[in-house]
Ligand code: SF4
């Protein structure tokens with residue numbers, strides 16, 4: 745992966761664009777444990793939480809819904825995450841995803857979505873490795 749040989753720079757501006765979905769994304773990956781933490785944080789009963797926020801995928805299991813406008817349902821009007829302390833690992837680890845670090849071209853292309861990519865200081869390789877380890881469910 746590119747961070748092993750190249751400097752990776754990143755500085756999150758908090759713009760919220762990463763919560764707005766991709767044309768080819770339909771949900772945010774979620775373990776059952778993460779789903780339960782979010783449900784408790786929101787103080788919702790299981791049925792209402794499932795109906796409002798969850799989708800089921802035959803390969804990954806539970807996922808957080810992205811609405812028909814491509815927005816995560818848990819993003820507020822100011823583009824802030826309403827469950828930030830319990831957001832799932834897919835959100836915590838962005839943009840240090842294996843598929844984004846596979847080549848410089850892919851990483852640079854993602855900068856079109858995320859204005860923090862290629863900005864700010866160089867991120868330590870150890871830190872990126874930790875995020876990659878966390879990314880795996
Ligand atoms: S798109 Fe990038 S810069 Fe904007 S909030 Fe997400 S991670 Fe931060």
Ligand code: SF4
Nearest residue numbers: 763816818819825835
């Ligand atoms: S859970 Fe929060 S951080 Fe993750 S996509 Fe939704 S609003 Fe963004």
